[in-house]
Amino acid sequence: MKIENVNNEKKLAALEAVKYVQNGMIVGLGTGSTSAYMIEKLGEEVSNGLDIQGVPSSERSAALAEEYGIPLVSLNEVVELDITIDGADEFDPGLQLIKGGGGALLREKILAHNSKMNIIIADSGKAVSKLGKFKLPIEIIPFAANSIIAELHKMGLKPELRKNREGEFRTDENNLIVDVDIWDHEDLTQLNLDLLNIPGVVETGLFLKTTDILIMGKDKEVVTYKSQ
Numbered sequence: 001m002k003i004e005n006v007n008n009e010k011k012l013a014a015l016e017a018v019k020y021v022q023n024g025m026i027v028g029l030g031t032g033s034t035s036a037y038m039i040e041k042l043g044e045e046v047s048n049g050l051d052i053q054g055v056p057s058s059e060r061s062a063a064l065a066e067e068y069g070i071p072l073v074s075l076n077e078v079v080e081l082d083i084t085i086d087g088a089d090e091f092d093p094g095l096q097l098i099k100g101g102g103g104a105l106l107r108e109k110i111l112a113h114n115s116k117m118n119i120i121i122a123d124s125g126k127a128v129s130k131l132g133k134f135k136l137p138i139e140i141i142p143f144a145a146n147s148i149i150a151e152l153h154k155m156g157l158k159p160e161l162r163k164n165r166e167g168e169f170r171t172d173e174n175n176l177i178v179d180v181d182i183w184d185h186e187d188l189t190q191l192n193l194d195l196l197n198i199p200g201v202v203e204t205g206l207f208l209k210t211t212d213i214l215i216m217g218k219d220k221e222v223v224t225y226k227s228q
């Protein structure tokens with residue numbers, strides 16, 4: 001699909017999700033290109049009088065929200081969120097997700113866990129029948145990087161340390177990301193537990209039970225899925 005069509009689907013999903021935001025809400029702000037459309041639209045609504053406070057899931061989203069005039073608070077000030085709107089790298093028919101392509105999975109999962117409602121916004125290219133074409137991001141602490149990578153190799157997960165132009169990719173919490181191949185794994189709940197059991201693994205990008213509503217842009221329309 002052409003990039004402008006993908007972007008249009010992202011935007012459609014984002015605009016639809018913003019309709020769920022009401023006056024007085026504490027809103028979790030996701031990270032990524034789809035979430036950026038949502039933050040831009042929320043900023044427009046704020047300038048038209050919508051009274052909300054945002055809790056950003058990354059430094060990038062915090063900067064964007066500030067640029068668009070959305071008042072921000074920290075999670076520690078509010079403890080619970082009314083709604084979080086975030087993107088995904090893949091979603092399956094059970095609305096299970098792989099997230100973390102942008103490296104913000106830790107704060108994103110914390111927001112999702114502490115939110116009364118979680119809305120995921122995505123273009124149609126993110127829909128899969130089975131999770132795992134996208135490599136699963138895992139956040140790990142630098143102190144244990146090599147031992148964790150060795151263990152992930154033993155598990156057959158073909159780990160790759162994420163890099164960028166500056167060298168090792170660092171998260172907002174100054175951790176590392178390892179991307180692993182989970183394609184051959186059927187029991188994702190068990191896999192998630194096995195990964196979280198490795199000392200030094202901070203969080204995984206498997207979001208298995210957090211989605212309440214998923215809004216997908218598809219051509220010029222939106223399709224809304226609700227969790228059962």
Ligand SMILES: O=C(CO)[C@H](O)[C@H](O)COP(=O)(O)O
Nearest residue numbers: 032033034087100101102104
């Ligand atoms: O999980 C994420 C960041 O950690 C993003 O939500 C995910 O990567 C989707 O990004 P985009 O909206 O740019 O396709």
